Amino acid sequence: MTALPPLPVAIPLAVAALLAGLNHFVKRRASSWIAIATTAINVWFCIQLLLQSIPNTIVYWFGGWQPRHGIALGISFVIDPIGAGLACIAGVLTLAALIFSSKYFDSVGTLFHVLMLVFLGAMCGFALTGDLFNLFVFFELMSAAAYALCGYKTEEPAPVQGALNFAVTNTVGCYFLLTGIGLVYARTGALNLAQIGRTLDQQPPGALVIVAFTFITCGFLVKTAATPFHFWLDDAHAVAPTPVCVLYSGIMVELGLYAVARVYWTVFSGCFSASTEALRGLFITIGTATALVGAGMCFGQRNLKRLLAFSTISHVGVMVIGFGLLTVNGLAGMAYYMLGHAGAKSGLFLCAGIVLHRCRSVDLFELKGRTARLPFTIAALICGAAALAGTPLSGVSLGDSMIHSAANRHAYGWITWISLASGVLTSAAIFRFAAYTFAGLGPDTPKSPEEPQKTEEHPETAPGDASTPAVMFVPAALLTFAGLFLAITPGLENVLVRAAQQFEDHSGYIRRVLDNVPAPMMAAPAIPHEEFAHGLLTLALAIGLSLLYLLWERGRHSLNAAAKAVQIIRRAHSGHVGDYVTWLTFGVAGFGLAALLLLR
Amino acid sequence: MKRKTRTRFFLVSASVLAAVFLLGVLGLPPLGHYRGPYGDVVNALTVPERHVTDAVTLVNFDVRGFDTLGEEYILFTSVMAVALLLRRQRDEPRRRHRDHAPGRKGVEASDAVRVVSLVLSGILVTFGIYVVTHGQLTPGGGFQGGVILATAPLLMYVAGEFENFRRAVPRQLVHIAEALGACGYGLIGLATMAAGGAFLQNTLPFGTTGSIVSGGTIPLIDLSVGLEVSGGLAVLLIVYMEETLEHKEE
Amino acid sequence: MSYLPYVIAAWIFLVGLYGLITSRHLVHLIICLSVIQSSTYVLLVAIGYRTGAAAPVFADIPPGTPAVDSVVQAVMLTDVVVEVTVVALLLAFAVQTHKRHGTVDPDQLRALRG
Numbered sequence: 001m002t003a004l005p006p007l008p009v010a011i012p013l014a015v016a017a018l019l020a021g022l023n024h025f026v027k028r029r030a031s032s033w034i035a036i037a038t039t040a041i042n043v044w045f046c047i048q049l050l051l052q053s054i055p056n057t058i059v060y061w062f063g064g065w066q067p068r069h070g071i072a073l074g075i076s077f078v079i080d081p082i083g084a085g086l087a088c089i090a091g092v093l094t095l096a097a098l099i100f101s102s103k104y105f106d107s108v109g110t111l112f113h114v115l116m117l118v119f120l121g122a123m124c125g126f127a128l129t130g131d132l133f134n135l136f137v138f139f140e141l142m143s144a145a146a147y148a149l150c151g152y153k154t155e156e157p158a159p160v161q162g163a164l165n166f167a168v169t170n171t172v173g174c175y176f177l178l179t180g181i182g183l184v185y186a187r188t189g190a191l192n193l194a195q196i197g198r199t200l201d202q203q204p205p206g207a208l209v210i211v212a213f214t215f216i217t218c219g220f221l222v223k224t225a226a227t228p229f230h231f232w233l234d235d236a237h238a239v240a241p242t243p244v245c246v247l248y249s250g251i252m253v254e255l256g257l258y259a260v261a262r263v264y265w266t267v268f269s270g271c272f273s274a275s276t277e278a279l280r281g282l283f284i285t286i287g288t289a290t291a292l293v294g295a296g297m298c299f300g301q302r303n304l305k306r307l308l309a310f311s312t313i314s315h316v317g318v319m320v321i322g323f324g325l326l327t328v329n330g331l332a333g334m335a336y337y338m339l340g341h342a343g344a345k346s347g348l349f350l351c352a353g354i355v356l357h358r359c360r361s362v363d364l365f366e367l368k369g370r371t372a373r374l375p376f377t378i379a380a381l382i383c384g385a386a387a388l389a390g391t392p393l394s395g396v397s398l399g400d401s402m403i404h405s406a407a408n409r410h411a412y413g414w415i416t417w418i419s420l421a422s423g424v425l426t427s428a429a430i431f432r433f434a435a436y437t438f439a440g441l442g443p444d445t446p447k448s449p450e451e452p453q454k455t456e457e458h459p460e461t462a463p464g465d466a467s468t469p470a471v472m473f474v475p476a477a478l479l480t481f482a483g484l485f486l487a488i489t490p491g492l493e494n495v496l497v498r499a500a501q502q503f504e505d506h507s508g509y510i511r512r513v514l515d516n517v518p519a520p521m522m523a524a525p526a527i528p529h530e531e532f533a534h535g536l537l538t539l540a541l542a543i544g545l546s547l548l549y550l551l552w553e554r555g556r557h558s559l560n561a562a563a564k565a566v567q568i569i570r571r572a573h574s575g576h577v578g579d580y581v582t583w584l585t586f587g588v589a590g591f592g593l594a595a596l597l598l599l600r
Numbered sequence: 601m602k603r604k605t606r607t608r609f610f611l612v613s614a615s616v617l618a619a620v621f622l623l624g625v626l627g628l629p630p631l632g633h634y635r636g637p638y639g640d641v642v643n644a645l646t647v648p649e650r651h652v653t654d655a656v657t658l659v660n661f662d663v664r665g666f667d668t669l670g671e672e673y674i675l676f677t678s679v680m681a682v683a684l685l686l687r688r689q690r691d692e693p694r695r696r697h698r699d700h701a702p703g704r705k706g707v708e709a710s711d712a713v714r715v716v717s718l719v720l721s722g723i724l725v726t727f728g729i730y731v732v733t734h735g736q737l738t739p740g741g742g743f744q745g746g747v748i749l750a751t752a753p754l755l756m757y758v759a760g761e762f763e764n765f766r767r768a769v770p771r772q773l774v775h776i777a778e779a780l781g782a783c784g785y786g787l788i789g790l791a792t793m794a795a796g797g798a799f800l801q802n803t804l805p806f807g808t809t810g811s812i813v814s815g816g817t818i819p820l821i822d823l824s825v826g827l828e829v830s831g832g833l834a835v836l837l838i839v840y841m842e843e844t845l846e847h848k849e850e
Numbered sequence: 851m852s853y854l855p856y857v858i859a860a861w862i863f864l865v866g867l868y869g870l871i872t873s874r875h876l877v878h879l880i881i882c883l884s885v886i887q888s889s890t891y892v893l894l895v896a897i898g899y900r901t902g903a904a905a906p907v908f909a910d911i912p913p914g915t916p917a918v919d920s921v922v923q924a925v926m927l928t929d930v931v932v933e934v935t936v937v938a939l940l941l942a943f944a945v946q947t948h949k950r951h952g953t954v955d956p957d958q959l960r961a962l963r964g
Contacts (some may be wrong), residue, residue: 603957605919606872607871607872608870608872610868611866611868612889614864615866617864618860618864621860621863621864622860623963625853625856625857625859625860626853626856628856629854630852630853631851631852631853631854631855631896631899631901632852632854632899632900632901632902633900633920634897634898634899634900634918634961637918638919638921639898639906639917639918639921639922641917641922642921643873643897643917643918643920644913644914646906646908646920647908647911647913649914653907653908653909654906654907654908654909654910655906655907655917655920656906656907656920656921656923656924656927657924658923658925659920659923660924660927660928664921664924664925667925668928671928671929671931671932674932674935674936675935676939678932678936678939679935679938679943680937681939682935682938682939682942685939685942685945686942686945686946720922734886736937737909738907738909739905739907741926741927743928743931744927744931746931747931747934755953773887773889774888808908813917828878829931832935833934833935836935840938843945
């Protein structure tokens, strides 16, 4: 169907506008069903696009404006398997979130569904587009819907502050992005990604291109929540409604990284081809810092949602490393990791939502022993954490090993220790939560005064029945299962490697878009990947660390003493928006300085 | 961070950022020497191909019409979000709208303000409709005209009582108008697809240059966007005014 | 002289950032955000300018007359209107903050820490 590409964007947006207009005439149940149906249809569209894009990248020109004499006039959608795959994930996670929130969330009126549909449409547009300014427009649309959804629980003080921090930080990132786009436009006179790439290939880059690259990449890195742009994410997750957190962690930050990768490979990889080593170092530094900061902060959290947010930051760090290796296997590993992480993390957030619904809290110390009546939910929580640590068949584990093998080939073998630390600390924190709240293992009250203060978290739902409702548990279980057993999908590895090759094929992409020359099918190289030892080691260490903390007093004291060393990082997460923007400025300045010094 | 630390940290980073920014900016072509092909190609095809005279509107609603759809939805989402955030909470009692605080003599608008505002609001509505419908001929279009239309009721608020404003501009109506405008743009795109073209392809006859019916789908999209922008900004004004008035009574 | 608008755009951006960071009032902070956005307008419009050329409206000039770039102008004008609503959204956050925290000073907001 050649008419397919606009539909994943046009249909959700049109239905959202309709629902908004009929706001007062449509009951909440009806709007919930309409939203779920629209999302399901959207998923079907995206799957069709995915299947059609695997043999050859789909190119669709809006308004019928085909390129003339090699100059792209209109806006194009350039759909390759990775973009279409991310659009599918967006649809599936939105579907899960909508089903999860369909029955019990009070004050979830029609406007919630309108915002979710707009969010979905924007994410699909973002993943499918081939035009730089169109990318910016969907970035803004995605952000506007996200801010609104974050501040949804307006009755409490924390969500408003979290949403404000989120909005201000991301908006500043948006402005850096727009400035970068302006600079690139001045240089090339084009807004189409392929055309900009072709124009930039013709001359060696100067300071202008380097600075434009800095601004555009940093704008997207703010959305990706890479350090030092990540401060907004933990605030936003701690206060947003749980179904919305599923979307933030599962797909929104990943889309930021996708945009960094897309813009790099399509636009800048030609003109920066002489500086690949330097860029590799730069991105890997950012990824490492992100992974370590996220992991370090994660273990000290007492609010489950904030804990999961830092876990996301840490895993995003590993994904940035995967992309930052700038090779086919690194990118394929990143894609695999994203898939596994999306499943496991959304499952974890939905479990957190169930805990909040049944036990009316997600605070570690408040819930001691109280989740004993939620055995299946806690089991799902443990499975999700295990999937993130790297059980043999999980997506994260396989993605991890692909990233490691790519890293080894470029003398970055020490990355193994970074991803080990990330997996151990983040999963240990979740295991600790599970054991403490389910079985009551561990101390009663926080002994050390440096424990983080409690974030007020009011329940999102009306008090429910004596058992967990199926609409809540089934999506959680399914998503966790997907994350845990992703590797049994036959041939997924080869599909992803070929997709990564398609993604990184700079000149092939340009020729496909501007000259309508289909890219040649490339043979997927055989990837040697490591055995499952690394994943099992991470899992064992995570379980060990959590038990150490809970059961051994001396161990706990020494861990708390070690935590004092990261006190300075913890103090940086102050909740003050001025601090966050200062770190943002520091990040952009640092990136720009490094880029100007290193890139030729 | 303490305030002083933050400021110092920022000033250091900002000076590096300023240096980076300036190095980038000095690589731009000097002012007045726009080189790139995109604008020139679009300017050249404005009249011959689409029979419109305003290239900016052509870019907005035809060449890059899909972008404008996205921008329109950002406006729509933000207005929905404001309506959502400032919705009446369970702990806030319903209040009758009054224009001034009790015990405080309200400042009545003078007769001069009243007369001028009412006359001007009529002129503004006419002018707004003119700007919306003539978008493809002269500078204007749905966005600009929509904003002008939305300020007309605001003048009525300045002139008269809030209640008169509310009666003239019922919130339900503008809400539906806004949603219709937002939906309309997408529906036009889907309709052009159903007619066999691409999404948002300009498939209607282009008419004669300089007449109000020219440019194919552009006038239709102009109307839709004008409806949406004016409806959206009117909803914003109403929501904020309700908010402020309630506070005035506390 | 020929780079002045660009330098001014950079200056406005940095001044807006400074105002944002040292702000003591949320409304002031949000207005600083729109100051930063203004810098992007200056940059974009300056990029599209061509000396001695006309506006890209061919109602009274023959088609084919040299005109400035219409694409950046189109991009900018939709951005202006959209920015109004985004600022309105952020101001709604500020209003809600005042209601829930009793203050609009960012230094006083303490609900999220660590």
